[in-house]
Amino acid sequence: MKKLALIALLALASLTAQANSGGAELEPANTNIRSKASLINGAKYFMTYCSGCHSLQYQRYNRTGKDLGLTDEEVKQSLIFTGANVTDLMQTAMTPEQGEKFFGKAPPDLTVVAKARGVDWLYNYLLGFYADPSRPIGWNNKVFPNASMPHVLWRLEGIKVAEFETHTDDHGIETRELTHFKKIREGVMSEEEYKRTVRDIVNFLDYVGEPAQLIRTRLAPWVLLFLVVFTFLAYLLKREYFKDVH
Numbered sequence: 001m002k003k004l005a006l007i008a009l010l011a012l013a014s015l016t017a018q019a020n021s022g023g024a025e026l027e028p029a030n031t032n033i034r035s036k037a038s039l040i041n042g043a044k045y046f047m048t049y050c051s052g053c054h055s056l057q058y059q060r061y062n063r064t065g066k067d068l069g070l071t072d073e074e075v076k077q078s079l080i081f082t083g084a085n086v087t088d089l090m091q092t093a094m095t096p097e098q099g100e101k102f103f104g105k106a107p108p109d110l111t112v113v114a115k116a117r118g119v120d121w122l123y124n125y126l127l128g129f130y131a132d133p134s135r136p137i138g139w140n141n142k143v144f145p146n147a148s149m150p151h152v153l154w155r156l157e158g159i160k161v162a163e164f165e166t167h168t169d170d171h172g173i174e175t176r177e178l179t180h181f182k183k184i185r186e187g188v189m190s191e192e193e194y195k196r197t198v199r200d201i202v203n204f205l206d207y208v209g210e211p212a213q214l215i216r217t218r219l220a221p222w223v224l225l226f227l228v229v230f231t232f233l234a235y236l237l238k239r240e241y242f243k244d245v246h
């Protein structure tokens with residue numbers, strides 16, 4: 001129930017979020033929630049690069065493990081880097097106060113962020129970081145201008161800077177439009193590898209936002225099959241009943 005209320009709240013927030021993205025076009029994330037390999041990879045990257053600051057406080061480690069087909073032992077080895085137990089909620093050790101002190105803003109819980117922002121927004125957010133010396137943390141973001149989160153994946157992606165075009169409207173008001181990025185330092189991954197990794201992280205966050213999706217997509221073919229069989233039986237029955245009427 002708590003999760004539902006949160007989804008409703010965040011769905012509202014996403015309306016403002018869409019307005020905030022400045023209408024920038026979003027590249028589709030093309031995630032596949034049925035790919036266990038992608039979800040497991042995304043979970044590992046999330047725990048390595050994101051869980052230091054962000055919680056998934058409505059999700060337990062062992063629930064994740066069960067859904068992703070991992071044993072408790074595998075969960076302990078590949079997803080838990082703290083002293084947490086497999087039955088614990090996936091909470092960060094960072095307190096909101098520390099977050100605020102370090103970044104000027106506490107990193108929000110990400111359990112339902114994929115529902116609130118949408119997978120395409122998340123994908124573009126993680127691809128949208130660029131170096132910007134004018135910002136206190138040295139980074140800025142294309143779809144979330146002036147975000148206070150640093151580019152935590154820069155070693156993987158490399159570093160890029162943004163190029164802008166200035167437009168002046170009829171009233172002489174100038175607006176700056178981010179037209180493209182320029183890579184100034186290579187990362188350890190190719191662009192393709194980086195995008196695949198980001199897609200896996202987004203896929204994992206999509207699953208966390210609604211774990212029941214996995215069951216639903218697994219059940220769907222059976223439900224359809226049932227409907228087909230049932231319709232056929234109903235048809236046979238109808239034929240039987242109406243045989244004597246004609």
Ligand code: HEC
Nearest residue numbers: 049050052053103105106107108113146147148149150152
């Ligand atoms: C060093 C701390 C830190 C790490 C590590 C970190 N983040 Fe963040 N993140 C932040 C902060 C601070 C904000 C708040 C930004 C703001 O609102 O200006 C944020 C905001 C976000 C948001 C926007 C949420 C919203 O709807 O407003 C998303 C999504 C997000 N982070 C995803 C991630 C992912 C995915 C990772 C791992 C790849 C990650 N973060 C790693 C600090 C961090």
